[in-house]
Every structure is written in structure tokens, then in C-alpha cells.
Amino acid sequence: MGLAAIFLQDDNFIIAMYIVAFSLFITGLTRLTSPTTAVRGNKIAAVGMLVAVVATLLNPDLDGSDYLLIAIGIAIGTAVGIPSARNVKMTAVPQMVALFNGVGGGAVALIAWAEFRQVDGDLSEDLAVGIPLMFGAIIGSVSFWGSNVAFGKLQGLITGRPVRIPGGFFVNIALLLIAIGAAIAILAGSESEGLFVLILVAAAVLGNLAVLPIGGADMPVVISTLNAFTGLSAAAAGIALHNTALIVAGMIVGASGTILTDQMAKAMNRSIGAVLMGGFGGEAPAASGGEGSEIEGTVRSTSSADVAIQLAYARQVVVVPGYGMAVAQAQHTVRELAKALEKRNIEVKYAIHPVAGRMPGHMNVLLAEADVPYDQLKEMDDINPEFGRTDVSLVIGANDVTNPDARMKADSPIYGMPILNVDESASIIVLKRSMASGFAGIENPLFYNEKTQMLFGDAKASVADITSELGQL
Amino acid sequence: MNLLPLVAAAAETSSGSRLLTEIAILLLAAFVGFQVISKVPNTLHTPLMSGTNAIHGIVLLGGLIAIAYADDFFSRVIIVIAIIFGTINVIGGFLVTDRMLGMFKRKPDPTPEEAPAKAPAADGA
Numbered sequence: 001m002g003l004a005a006i007f008l009q010d011d012n013f014i015i016a017m018y019i020v021a022f023s024l025f026i027t028g029l030t031r032l033t034s035p036t037t038a039v040r041g042n043k044i045a046a047v048g049m050l051v052a053v054v055a056t057l058l059n060p061d062l063d064g065s066d067y068l069l070i071a072i073g074i075a076i077g078t079a080v081g082i083p084s085a086r087n088v089k090m091t092a093v094p095q096m097v098a099l100f101n102g103v104g105g106g107a108v109a110l111i112a113w114a115e116f117r118q119v120d121g122d123l124s125e126d127l128a129v130g131i132p133l134m135f136g137a138i139i140g141s142v143s144f145w146g147s148n149v150a151f152g153k154l155q156g157l158i159t160g161r162p163v164r165i166p167g168g169f170f171v172n173i174a175l176l177l178i179a180i181g182a183a184i185a186i187l188a189g190s191e192s193e194g195l196f197v198l199i200l201v202a203a204a205v206l207g208n209l210a211v212l213p214i215g216g217a218d219m220p221v222v223i224s225t226l227n228a229f230t231g232l233s234a235a236a237a238g239i240a241l242h243n244t245a246l247i248v249a250g251m252i253v254g255a256s257g258t259i260l261t262d263q264m265a266k267a268m269n270r271s272i273g274a275v276l277m278g279g280f281g282g283e284a285p286a287a288s289g290g291e292g293s294e295i296e297g298t299v300r301s302t303s304s305a306d307v308a309i310q311l312a313y314a315r316q317v318v319v320v321p322g323y324g325m326a327v328a329q330a331q332h333t334v335r336e337l338a339k340a341l342e343k344r345n346i347e348v349k350y351a352i353h354p355v356a357g358r359m360p361g362h363m364n365v366l367l368a369e370a371d372v373p374y375d376q377l378k379e380m381d382d383i384n385p386e387f388g389r390t391d392v393s394l395v396i397g398a399n400d401v402t403n404p405d406a407r408m409k410a411d412s413p414i415y416g417m418p419i420l421n422v423d424e425s426a427s428i429i430v431l432k433r434s435m436a437s438g439f440a441g442i443e444n445p446l447f448y449n450e451k452t453q454m455l456f457g458d459a460k461a462s463v464a465d466i467t468s469e470l471g472q473l
Numbered sequence: 474m475n476l477l478p479l480v481a482a483a484a485e486t487s488s489g490s491r492l493l494t495e496i497a498i499l500l501l502a503a504f505v506g507f508q509v510i511s512k513v514p515n516t517l518h519t520p521l522m523s524g525t526n527a528i529h530g531i532v533l534l535g536g537l538i539a540i541a542y543a544d545d546f547f548s549r550v551i552i553v554i555a556i557i558f559g560t561i562n563v564i565g566g567f568l569v570t571d572r573m574l575g576m577f578k579r580k581p582d583p584t585p586e587e588a589p590a591k592a593p594a595a596d597g598a
Contacts, residue, residue, distance in 0.1 A: 256509055
């Protein structure tokens with residue numbers, strides 16, 4: 001028994017388990033990139049995490065009171081984590097991811113603080129530990145607070161509109177310089193804990209101010225960026241703690257998260273830099289403040305009975321879902337309507353803009369939940385040529401992704417963003433709660449198009465009404 | 474707390490070369506990360522972000538290591554909070570990813586009320 005314990009607690013055995021964990025992480029991640037293998041991939045990565053945690057718990061330096069505290073910490077974390085992941089609505093998943101990301105960054109900042117206290121602030125001797133520790137503290141704190149703001153925006157606790165801070169850019173640079181300056185002072189020999197707390201606070205304010213000016217439409221890119229940041233801070237903590245598992249897993253996330261952010265930003269025709277500089281929302285208040293004064297034409301509203309008639313005589317109907325559908329939880333009702341239309345031999349397709357909703361893939365998740373056949377979900381490049389042959393486009397709670405200004409109006413904030421060419425279809429019906437502008441905070445001339453009719457109200461109720469009207473025809 | 478394989482082989486290795494080893498590991502991990510995510514369908518962007526998010530919950534290990542030699546009360550409190558945070562990151566991250574991916578499953582177990590309406594053709598794609 002004693003021999004077994006010695007063997008299990010041997011450094012090399014722990015490292016061997018780490019190597020197993022790395023293989024599982026990499027295999028899991030690879031599988032996560034394909035729809036058919038993704039479910040298993042996630043489970044494989046989770047097993048990798050379990051192996052890494054168990055290996056670390058074998059550390060012979062841990063004593064009884066350590067294990068007790070660890071047990072308490074893991075118990076509380078589990079008690080919070082399981083219900084929040086289980087009970088969150090599918091529509092609220094993006095902000096939940098932001099929250100989970102934030103606590104990861106917060107953990108890195110706290111560990112850096114504990115390490116700082118452990119050496120009584122004396123980090124000048126070993127810069128190979130000190131520098132990554134400072135990096136982890138700054139990035140971890142930025143990620144924690146930035147993620148919380150992203151959560152607040154998506155959850156509606158904070159306005160989704162860009163919040164401009166006068167001179168914000170220079171304030172942020174100043175905050176970053178304060179954090180870096182304090183870090184350099186500590187590395188140069190100051191052992192003041194006050195300075196370390198200053199780093200955490202400056203980075204915290206920076207995290208808040210950096211995300212506040214960014215509009216809600218750009219939040220996916222922000223969360224993905226902060227996700228990569230947390231990975232990098234974890235890798236830095238790994239160097240400071242001389243732990244390979246942290247280095248490898250943290251860096252893999254840092255790197256893959258960066259690529260993922262880039263892919264997301266490309267799908268929105270945005271550069272990561274422009275998003276982080278908060279450029280999107282910059283001129284938006286002026287554009288939305290015009291009350292559509294630059295847009296000619298009037299808005300025409302319609303009734304669900306009229307919509308039902310139009311749909312009944314269509315040959316092809318394209319459903320364009322957006323965040324409004326998610327908010328109203330209308331995906332099942334939409335599926336019912338589609339079934340009713342299919343019974344009448346009307347072809348139904350779904351046009352999925354890469355960033356419809358709050359996150360890329362958001363719409364796919366919701367529609368898959370409602371059992372919409374996978375082959376009816378069309379990505380933007382596949383569906384755009386179809387609009388010309390479409391009789392009715394049913395826009396359900398989508399706004400910015402259909403805005404023709406992105407094609408035509410060079411001074412629009414979203415100019416250049418690839419959109420769904422809904423305005424090419426013979427007739428357009430827009431389901432919307434009100435004339436409020438979309439997340440980008442800009443007017444949509446599509447609503448003033450002479451082919452467009454607006455059906456105001458809750459998307460779920462409206463779609464249900466249309467379906468029942470259709471049944472009476 | 475020497476957990477580096479290469480360093481373990483040479484006990485007398487200086488901290489400078491240990492740093493180099495760690496940077497080498499860092500670099501290789503970066504390449505793995507870049508390679509894994511080459512082309513991902515848009516559909517999977519959110520689940521993948523959520524999955525990588527769960528993996529950086531590895532910071533939990535940092536708490537497990539640091540608590541072994543933290544002795545003052547305040548440090549231990551900080552580390553327990555870090556462990557709580559790390560656990561939330563790991564467990565919440567993997568669970569919510571699993572829930573998201575569950576939506577993509579196209580295996581023949583439709584919800585009871587949907588069962589009769591579900592055509593086999595739907596599984597074709």
C-alpha cells in the first residue's frame with residue numbers, strides 16, 4: 001500500500017497522467033470541429049480534465065486541511081456550476097459562456113495574488129516567475145470584468161448599446177500603463193501588496209471600460225477574444241507555477257481561441273481590431289437619432305390573416321430567423337408553421353446568417369432544438385441566390401443581418417457586412433415587436449421597402465396566429 | 474513542484490533553461506491550437522468557443538497546486554475562491570457545451586409528441 005502511494009505520488013506518474021490528459025484535450029478539440037463527432041469530442045475533453053485534476057490531487061505536498069479546503073471549493077463550484085449550466089435557456093447560453101469564461105480569468109488573477117503573497121512580494125529575484133505572474137494578474141482581471149460586462153449586456157442588465165466614455169481610448173491606455181507600471185515596480189523590487197492590488201483594480205476598470213463601448217452585436221467577438229485571453233493567462237500562470245498542464249491547455253485555448261475569434265469576425269466582415277476599439281458603436285447614436293429621416297417611404301403593417309393568405313399562395317418561402325425568434329422562444333411555433341406550409345407543397349427553407357442572434361450558430365442550435373431538418377438550414381452563400389425565386393421571405397426577429405444599407409450605403413456603420421439579400425424576394429414580411437432599431441442601433445431601410453409588410457407583436461404569438469389562420473383557409 | 478518532464482531528467486538544470494523548456498512547450502501548444510481550429514463550420518462556432526472555454530478551466534489546477542504551500546489565512550481564502558471559480562468554469566463549461574451539442578444530435582429519439590410526425594427522410598442529411 002505504501003509502495004503504491006509512493007508510485008502514485010511520483011512526479012513522473014503525475015506527468016504521465018498529464019500527457020494522457022493532453023492527448024484527450026487535443027483529440028476532444030479536434031472532434032469538436034465537426035458536427036458528427038462534436039458531442040463525443042466534448043466528453044473526451046471533459047475526461048481529460050478529470051484526469052488532470054486527479055493527477056494534481058496526488059501531489060504529495062497536499063495535507064489534510066488542504067484537501068478539506070479543496071473539497072469545499074469544488075463542492076461549492078459544482079453546486080453553482082451544474083444548475084446554472086442545466087437551467088440556462090438556450091437563448092441565454094451566450095452570456096452563460098461569458099460568465100464561465102469570466103470566472104476562469106478571475107481564478108487566474110486570484111492565484112497570481114496568492115502567489116505574490118507566498119513570496120512576500122519578492123519577485124525581483126526570479127523574473128521567469130514574476131513576469132508571467134504579472135501578465136496573468138492583468139489579463140485575468142481584464143477577462144473577469146470584461147466578461148461580466150459582456151454578460152450584463154447580453155442579459156439586458158446593462159444597455160446593449162455602445163456606452164461612450166469621453167476620451168475612452170486614452171483612459172484605457174492610461175489604465176493599462178498604470179497596471180504595467182505597477183507590475184514593473186514590483187518586478188524591480190518593490191514588495192508592496194498595495195501595488196499588486198492596484199494592478200488588479202486598474203485591470204478591472206480597464207476590463208469594464210473596454211467592453212462598455214462595444215455594441216451588443218459585437219459581443220460574440222468580444223467573448224471569444226476574452227476566452228482566448230483567459231487561455232493565455234492560464235498558460236502564463238502555468239509558467240509561474242511550473243505546471244505543464246496549465247501551460248499546454250491554456251496555450252491551446254489561447255491559440256485556438258484567437259483563430260476562432262478571427263473566423264467569427266470575418267463572418268461579420270469586421271476586424272478584431274475595429275471591434276475592440278469600439279468603432280462600431282461610434283457613430284451609431286447619430287445614425288439612429290435621425291428617426292429615419294434619411295429613409296424614404298412609409299412602414300406598412302399587416303395582419304396575420306393577410307400573411308397566411310400570402311404564404312398559402314407561395315411556392316417558396318424563406319424563413320429568416322434572428323434574435324427576436326430566440327427571445328420569443330418561437331422556434332417550435334415556426335417549425336409548426338413550416339410543417340403546415342409543407343403540407344400544402346410549399347417549399348420552406350431557413351436562411352441562416354452567420355451572426356444571426358447573439359452568437360454564430362445560435363439559430364442553428366435553436367432550430368435544431370425544434371427538429372427542423374438539417375438540410376433546410378441554408379447558410380448565407382447558399383441561400384442568397386435563392387431570394388430572387390422566393391415568393392415570401394418571412395423575417396422573424398432579424399434586423400441588422402437583412403439591412404440593405406450594408407450593401408448600398410457607404411457611410412453606414414455596417415457597410416460591407418455580408419447580409420441576406422431578403423429584399424430580392426417578391427414579398428417580404430417582417431415580424432417585429434416594434435420599430436425599435438436592431439442591436440447595431442441603426443435604421444433598416446428594408447422596413448420601408450414597398451415590398452415589405454410589418455407584422456408587429458411577439459414573434460411566437462404572431463407565428464401561432466399565422467398558423468391557425470392558415471388552417472382555416 | 475517540479476513537474477516538467479524534461480527538467481525532471483536533469484535535476485541540476487538552471488531556472489533559465491527550465492524557462493526555455495517551458496517556452497518551447499508553450500510554442501508547441503500554440504501550434505497545436507492553431508492547427509486544430511483550421512476550418513470550422515459557422516454552426517459550431519458557439520459550441521467550440523464554449524468547449525475551449527471549458528478547457529481553460531484548467532486554471533483549477535493552479536488553485537490545487539497553490540493551496541499546498543499557502544499558509545496564511547487570507548491567501549487560503551483567495552485560493553479557495555479561485556478553486557470555486559475554476560470548478561464553475563470546468564463543470565459549467567463542459568455541461569453547457571454538451572447541452573448545446575445535444576441539439577445537433579440527429580439520432581432517432583424524437584420527443585414523444587413529435588414521434589409520429591418525424592419522417593425518416595429528416596435523418597438523411
